[in-house]
Amino acid sequence: MAEIIYPRMAVIGCGLIGSSVIRAVRRAGVAQTIVVADASSAVRDRVAELGLSDEVTGSVAEAVKDADLVVLAVPVLAMETVAKAAAGSLKAGSTVTDVGSVKGQVSDALVRNLPDSVFIVPGHPIAGTEQSGPDAGFAELFDKRWTILTPLPRQDDAYLEAVQRLADFWTALGANVDRMDDKHHDLVLAVTSHLPHLIAYNIVGTAADLEEVARAEVMKYSAGGFRDFTRIAASDPTMWRDIFLANKDAVLEILGRFTEDLQALSRAIRWGEGDKLFELFSRTREIRRGVIAAGQESPEPNFGRDRERH
DSSP: OOOOSSEEEEEOOOOHHHHHHHHHHHHOOOOEEEHHHHHHHHHHHHHHTTTTSSEEESSSHHHHTTTSSSESOOOGGGGGHHHHHHHTTOOOTEEEEESSSSOOHHHHHHHHSSSSTTEOEEEEOOOSOOOOSSOOOGGGTTTTTEEEOOSSSOOOOOOOOHHHHHHHHHHHHHHHEEEOOHHHHHHHHIIIIHHHHHHHHHHHHHHHSSSSSSHHHHHTTTOHHHHHHHHTTSSSSHHHHHHHHHHHHHHHHHHHHHHHHHHHHHHHHHEEEEEEHHHHHHHHHHHHHHHHTTSSSSOSSGHHHHHHHO
């Protein structure tokens, strides 16, 4: 029988990640009672229909009352509003975490608005799909993926125990767990996630705006690379708008580096410098092989996604 890590858990926001956390928790058996709060009545109705939680409410304050763990699964720019709504009802000694893709701004918002009597441990499961809503979640989403915790600079025993408890929770959900400074997290994710999404949005937008190529042709003749860009560009627009605004410093820094590299690549193409192109493509090929070797992608056709559906 699984060990209960948090007797009562509240999930605020029940989209892809929030609903996947709930499903993974049910699979692992690490919580007894699960409460969901969501601002959308349609989402609340669907959560009830799916039987995801034991209780569902539109009130953040009601949801977090008596909770041992509170998981904030809302867009990053909504974290402060949700923290304010939860602050007066949180149980002393409870842990508050989040699943946002930006950690610096979110950490500041939580520290600024939550009481000292709770343990704030920001987190980010690096997993997802382009789908959204409570129907999109699945228990296996976090299996063998990384969850990064960005603990506050506290060294007291009670806090360190709370951090370890949350790490054990994510491990039980199938994830690998790492810890790092929140600012470093934001720089790393600007490279590995945020900039790729920005590029995908831009490429798909450019294709849609080309007057010389009909939109039907773009869709009909999409090669594999463009199809992958459209998958990324189909991600939740509210979430990604918030990510870029909340992590703008790191994104702009990496975007500047990318622009310089892109200009160098443009010059190599213009001047027929095949050796430079071959060297770059060889280096990037090794990165792809490294991602597969690290277990973060599959070498199977369509990256193994067809197998995962079955």
